[in-house]
Amino acid sequence: MNEPATVTAAAELNLRLGRLSRLLRRSAAPGELSPGATSALATLVRGGRLRQGELAAREQVAPPTMSRIVASLELGGHVVREADPGDGRATLLVATPAGRELVTGVTSARVRELDAALAGLDPGQRRGLLDGLAALEAVLSTRPAGDQAGGP
Structure with missing residues (x-):
């Protein structure tokens, strides 16, 4: 069973990812993928x-x-x-x-928006954000589809 602090962190991350997604969709150019x-x-x-x-x-x-x-x-x-x-x-x-x-980001309004936002972070924050997201993606990608539980 997950610790309450982990569940709270997961709920917070879910909320923030949803907000970030909406903000980036708003910055998308018409017809962007x-x-x-x-x-x-x-x-x-x-x-x-x-x-x-x-x-x-x-x-x-x-x-x-x-x-x-x-x-x-x-x-x-x-x-x-x-x-x-x-x-x-x-x-x-x-x-x-x-x-x-x-894909290289040359024509993507979302990538330009993210680039501008990341420029406002110090290098340590950028590296921590990218490393943390990569680690989370790696963990989630190894779980079977529909596996919502945190373990046995």
């Missing part, structure tokens, strides 16, 4: 060509959700489909140059 689409595109940019099912598995979303995400990425010119050389029946998703540029 959703966080889910941005994440999927970043996975393609960093991981290379993938089948749609592989991308869904890596992003830990259901196949129908990934279908909607990929459709929006294709419509925006961020992703194209190529024939899979190993299986003529399958296609691979590939990030376009525009998609790659978006």
Whole structure:
């Protein structure tokens, strides 16, 4: 069972992440990608060509959700489909140059907004924030989907 202080910290983090997400959505430029689409595109940019099912598995979303995400990425010119050389029946998703540029943050209003906010922190605060978020992401990504409990 979790300690009350940990549960309180978790509730506080959940609240703050929700607020930060809303603030960043507000700063998004018209037509900017959703966080889910941005994440999927970043996975393609960093991981290379993938089948749609592989991308869904890596992003830990259901196949129908990934279908909607990929459709929006294709419509925006961020992703194209190529024939899979190993299986003529399958296609691979590939990030376009525009998609790659978006992931690097060059054209993202959200990234510019975060950059400006991070500039207001001292280097130790920035490093602590990034290290803490990376650690939390690592812990959460190893848990089975739907595992809400904090242990046995």
